[in-house]
Amino acid sequence: MTDQPDNSLNLVTGATGLLGSHIVEQLVKRGRHVRALVRPGSDVEFIKGLKVELVEGDITDRASLDRACQGVDRVYHSAARVGDWGPWSEFQAITIDGTRNLIAAAADAKVKRMLHISSISAYGHPDGKGLIIDETAPLGRSLHHWSYYSRAKVEAEKLIWQAHEDGLVAMTVVRPSWLYGPRDRATIGRLIESIRSGKAKLIGSGDNRLNVVYAGNVAEGAILAAESAVGAGQAYNCSNDGVLTQKQYFNMVAAALSEPPIAKHVPYRVARTAAFVFECIGHLLGSKKPPLVTRYSVWLIGRQCFFECNKAREQLGWKSTVSYEEGIPAAVREFLDQKGSQAKQATLAVA
Numbered sequence: 001m002t003d004q005p006d007n008s009l010n011l012v013t014g015a016t017g018l019l020g021s022h023i024v025e026q027l028v029k030r031g032r033h034v035r036a037l038v039r040p041g042s043d044v045e046f047i048k049g050l051k052v053e054l055v056e057g058d059i060t061d062r063a064s065l066d067r068a069c070q071g072v073d074r075v076y077h078s079a080a081r082v083g084d085w086g087p088w089s090e091f092q093a094i095t096i097d098g099t100r101n102l103i104a105a106a107a108d109a110k111v112k113r114m115l116h117i118s119s120i121s122a123y124g125h126p127d128g129k130g131l132i133i134d135e136t137a138p139l140g141r142s143l144h145h146w147s148y149y150s151r152a153k154v155e156a157e158k159l160i161w162q163a164h165e166d167g168l169v170a171m172t173v174v175r176p177s178w179l180y181g182p183r184d185r186a187t188i189g190r191l192i193e194s195i196r197s198g199k200a201k202l203i204g205s206g207d208n209r210l211n212v213v214y215a216g217n218v219a220e221g222a223i224l225a226a227e228s229a230v231g232a233g234q235a236y237n238c239s240n241d242g243v244l245t246q247k248q249y250f251n252m253v254a255a256a257l258s259e260p261p262i263a264k265h266v267p268y269r270v271a272r273t274a275a276f277v278f279e280c281i282g283h284l285l286g287s288k289k290p291p292l293v294t295r296y297s298v299w300l301i302g303r304q305c306f307f308e309c310n311k312a313r314e315q316l317g318w319k320s321t322v323s324y325e326e327g328i329p330a331a332v333r334e335f336l337d338q339k340g341s342q343a344k345q346a347t348l349a350v351a
Helices: 018-029 062-069 088-108 148-165 188-196 215-227 246-256 268-285 295-302 310-316 324-350
Strands: 009-013 033-038 053-056 074-077 113-117 170-176 178-180 212-214 235-238
Touching: 009 018, 018 033, 018 074, 018 215, 033 062, 053 062, 062 088, 074 088, 074 215, 088 113, 088 148, 113 148, 113 215, 148 170, 170 215, 178 215, 178 324, 188 246, 188 324, 212 215, 212 324, 215 235, 215 310, 235 310, 246 324, 268 295
Parallel strands: 009 033, 009 074, 033 053, 074 113, 113 170, 170 235, 178 212
Antiparallel strands: none
16 A cells, blocks of 8 residues: 555545445545545434544536535545435436536545546446456446446446546546445345345356445555545456355345345346346336335346455455355444344333
8 A cells, every 4th residue: 555645634425324434434544634525314323433534515516516615636436326226317417417416526635546446347247167367358338228336436437537647637447246244224124124035036056156345445445545546547347355256245144133044046047037127117106215116226236257356365465354154244233233232222122
């Protein structure tokens, strides 16, 4: 890791989210000065405890971004509309237009480097047994209809690279995969619920390698990339912590819950077809809640292709400091502890 002057300032957008909060945490551990952009009313309990500078604002509010970028040396842009369901207008406003706003604010403030958090889903939805995808692959391949998250990530990256080519701000892109870890309130809970209810199923044989990565490890990779001279103008996959199959991941979560291994299977094509039907019904009815399963989630879990991250390891010296064996049980315990704490608080409130 390159040295950074003590008086430098790092702005983190999406600072209360899963990856954003880990980036803040890792920056603080390294003695960096951090300014966290938080939306009014958001839960800032964790990052407030890290004693960083909090500034209220919104990625859709250009004026708030101008204020947040003043005096900043590096920007870690983690804010985005996440999820595989929702209206396109939200993905457009937050992920695309929000990125455009931040680029303009960073350029005006003469920010030295901007680290943009993209996603391996920006590659689209390629698949195929034995297919290995690295940073040389084109973006936006085989995108599903209604795959708004992936489409928005592709468009946001176009803005990033154009700004870099125009010399507005030196850009670096990190493309994480399926994130897990403490403060995950999106996927780990759904998986825990499905395992405990006995509804969890492996898609296909379950022997396919998963691109699952601990959020803290990605945060470390992002900092390495943003602080490295070689990282300017480069994209890096930070998409796995080693070898982990779908079956291993599900069963490690089950073991952390003291539940038996997952024994049920559903063929990949059957799951994908069912997901498409669910999506059609959901859009036809204008449902605001995501369907039971989507094609994106089926692809995420059951795909045969694999996203490699040798470039980050070779150019940046990035390595995963938290293994699956350590991180998965810890993530499960943290989620259950948090859920138990919330239930206790709700009981006390009623009492």
